[in-house]
């Protein structure tokens with residue numbers, strides 16, 4: 001049984017839908033925010049059809065911690081905050097014999113022995129703790145180092161909203177995303193809520209960390225050669241992680257048919273097409289959401305969500321045997 005799509009009374013983890021794109025500027029946040037607003041039934045007077053999946057309260061996580069921007073569209077009020085820290089080694093020079101074992105074990109070159117001195121480079125350190133473990137003199141202790149912050153609260157129409165923000169100059173987004181997911185996603189939920197994970201652009205470690213554990217991956221692209229190139233990379237990530245994926249084609253009508261051909265060949269369903277329209281581009285530039293600009297898209301996003309739950313069930317049934 002898929003997460004969060006359980007029958008009445010059964011406690012399951014929330015259903016997690018990650019929204020990603022191989023590159024920035026494809027409309028990933030446009031899709032993620034509009035999906036959240038469409039699932040939040042209190043936002044609309046016309047309620048969706050009576051079905052289990054249609055009444056799931058969304059939790060929105062902005063995992064683009066280097067440049068979060070979903071707050072511009074969902075206008076959250078933050079009620080909770082928590083620092084993100086990683087443990088950085090501190091070397092006790094009185095104990096250190098400059099044996100070099102810590103530098104040997106560090107795959108990130110974040111600690112080095114120069115002559116009789118052992119130096120730590122916090123900007124390179126991933127806080128893995130290996131150097132502390134191998135030090136034969138117990139010369140290394142660990143101190144928390146703040147690299148960012150988590151914020152959570154309530155956004156437009158009562159949507160639960162959380163985001164991570166990496167401190168300027170800090171290089172490691174992955175620990176912030178990992179701690180954000182742990183902090184903001186309930187371990188289980190008998191009501192069967194939906195978590196929407198707004199991923200960073202690209203296909204590197206922060207995206208993998210965001211998408212890891214997702215039940216479904218929504219890939220947002222545009223029908224251009226650049227869009228196709230990055231869609232291929234994002235689809236590879238989905239395949240490697242074994243996550244079922246579908247595609248939203250944004251700015252449909254520009255470019256060519258390469259994305260359609262790729263999706264057909266790769267067995268990736270195209271779940272929604274959003275045409276290229278000046279009114280949409282202008283509205284989004286002003287901080288409006290797609291479903292605000294075109295309210296009829298709520299029904300389309302709800303229908304897409306229903307399709308996702310069906311595809312998930314089929315995927316899970318295929319992989320259960």
Ligand code: SF4
Pocket residue numbers: 087088089105106107108109110111124125126127128129130131132
């Ligand atoms: S904690 Fe890990 S990454 Fe940091 S210096 Fe030690 S071994 Fe290297």
Ligand code: SF4
Pocket residue numbers: 091095096097098099100101102103113118134135136137138139140
């Ligand atoms: S492993 Fe310990 S004793 Fe050896 S160089 Fe590193 S800090 Fe010094």
